[in-house]
Every structure is written in structure tokens, then in C-alpha cells.
Amino acid sequence: MRSKKIKERLEYLRGEIEAERISYFEIAELESLAGHIDPDDVLLLEWAGVPEFAEDYDTNIVARKRRKVKKNSGIPSREEYENYEHRLFLKQLQEVEDLPLSERRENRIEYVNDLTNNPEIIIDRIGWIINGTYGFGPYNAFKKLSKRMNRRAWLFIVLAAIEWGVSNEFSRGVWNDLPKELQNKINAGIDEEIKYGIDEGYLNFLRSLICVMLVKILK
Secondary structure (H helix, E strand, C coil): CCHHHHHHHHHHHHHHHCCCCCCHHHHHHHHHCHHHHHCCCCHHHHHCCCCCCCCHHHHHHHHHHHHHHHCCCCCHHHHHHHHHHHHHHHHHHHHHCCCCCCHHHHHHHHHHHHHHCCCHHHHCCCHHHHHCCCCCCCCCHHHHHCCCCCCHHHHHHHHHHHHHHCHHHHHHHHHHHHHHHHHHHHHHHHHHHHHHHHHHHHHHHHHHHHHHHHHHCCC
């Protein structure tokens, strides 16, 4: 991508951030363009998941370049494991967006029915994202969210995708149509899950990483 196009794309993503409607696919795109962000652009750097200050940012780039040329030992590093799981997570989300229309309709009906008749299941399953039950990819993506992002909305949308196979756009619309009382109930439950789930999720990550390393060693 040419520098002019990259600059235009970064400005578009900035607008989506400021309008509070940036999607998880666009966040992934912003992460991929992190090396083109001005070191003084705190907003984009934060949302791209890189350090805010130029000195740290430059050091981080150098460190990444050094790691690329480092000889592979056969045992995945934490960064390699995180990147692999992140790609799997994004692939899963994209597959939901690409589902056939007939399947999307069936998923929407089931999702709305469960949400309306048993909202507690939404809160419970959101806890699964936070504690790593759905895998390291969703857990780590949540953990790295910018503090400025609406974490409740992100969890609600991602859960709809990975549990019910419902698209980003549809789940946003469903949320906006919910009665305020139900929105408040779900938000309160999400806050509780966030409060208690992150530490448990980190322990699950360590267990997963150790298992991967042991498999590599024993091969």
C-alpha cells in the first residue's frame, strides 16, 4: 500500500474511533499499520496496541526486527503463540461474516430468542471470553483493548459471533433495540465478569502456553 493510501486509511480509522464505531476487523487492520503511525499520534498508537511514546515505540520496532532474524528454536515464543491465536480468532470472526444468508437467518432467530428469554446466558458466556474458556485469542484480544474503547459493547458483539454465529452489524442493531432495563442488567453482569475473570484468564493462558511448549519438546 502506498504511503498516501496508508495515511488516508489511518485517518479513516481515526474517524471510526472518534465516532465509537470501529469494528474488531478495523482494529486488526490498525495493528497491521502500526509501523506507519506517527510516533506522536497517541490516539492511533494506543488503539493499535503499541507504546504511546516515541522512544519506546522506536525501541519496540527495533526489538521486533531483531526477533524476526533470530534462529527458530522450534519452541514458540509467547509472541508467536499470541500472534497465532490472534490470527485464528480473526479468521473465526471473518467466517461468521461470510456465512450463507440462510444460516445467518437461523442464527439470528436463535440468538434473539436466547437473549430475550435467558439474558443470564449472555453474561455467563461473556465470562468465558474473559477467562479464556473460548480460547486464548478472544481472551487476549479483550485484554489488549484500549481503555477508551467500550469493552462492554466489544464483548457483546464478539460473543454473538463466536457463540451464535451472528454478524457484527446485526448484534449491534439487536443491542440498540433492547429495552434500557435489560441493557442495564446485562451491563452490570458484564462488569462483574470483567472484575473477576481477567486473573483466571491469565492462568489459563499460562497453562496453554506450557502445554504447547511441552508438545514441542516431546516431539
